[in-house]
Amino acid sequence: MTEKELQHLVEKISLESFSKKFAHSAVWNRRLRSTGGRYLLKNHALEFNPSVLQFLGLTELEKIIKHELCHYHLHLERRGYKHSDADFKKLLTKVGGSRYTPQMKKAQHNYECSSCGQQYARMRRLNTNRFGCGKCRGKLVLLS
Numbered sequence: 001m002t003e004k005e006l007q008h009l010v011e012k013i014s015l016e017s018f019s020k021k022f023a024h025s026a027v028w029n030r031r032l033r034s035t036g037g038r039y040l041l042k043n044h045a046l047e048f049n050p051s052v053l054q055f056l057g058l059t060e061l062e063k064i065i066k067h068e069l070c071h072y073h074l075h076l077e078r079r080g081y082k083h084s085d086a087d088f089k090k091l092l093t094k095v096g097g098s099r100y101t102p103q104m105k106k107a108q109h110n111y112e113c114s115s116c117g118q119q120y121a122r123m124r125r126l127n128t129n130r131f132g133c134g135k136c137r138g139k140l141v142l143l144s
């Protein structure tokens with residue numbers, strides 16, 4: 001998805017879910033690591049982590065856009081825009097945004113070798129009947 005398409009998607013979700021215009025910029029930020037998106041108080045821009053789309057999919061990205069738009073609209077309206085604010089919680093539930101921006105780590109599957117204890121993190125699920133530990137060929141167990 002190009003940045004222009006991202007911008008359009010955010011504008012569309014803002015109109016459809018909030019009935020309000022998104023009049024600032026939405027950009028990809030490849031440097032975001034553990035978070036799916038963020039709202040910048042200083043210039044009202046929204047930044048999104050391209051890994052969300054890559055690893056979690058469009059539905060998850062849309063939920064994160066809704067989450068960030070809650071910060072955006074509430075902040076511009078001088079209402080409670082922080083996670084702990086009642087305004088924020090209410091609006092987030094109403095529009096169906098993700099409760100928190102999911103940690104990218106959640107997309108990972110963590111395995112541990114049952115013989116030597118070596119740990120592995122993989123984006124995809126492994127068939128543990130076919131793939132063993134790279135060090136000792138022991139059986140891998142899914143941790144999370």
Ligand SMILES: [Zn+2]
Pocket residue numbers: 067068071083100101
């Ligand atoms: Zn947030």
Ligand SMILES: [Zn+2]
Pocket residue numbers: 113114115116117118133134135136137138
């Ligand atoms: Zn091992």
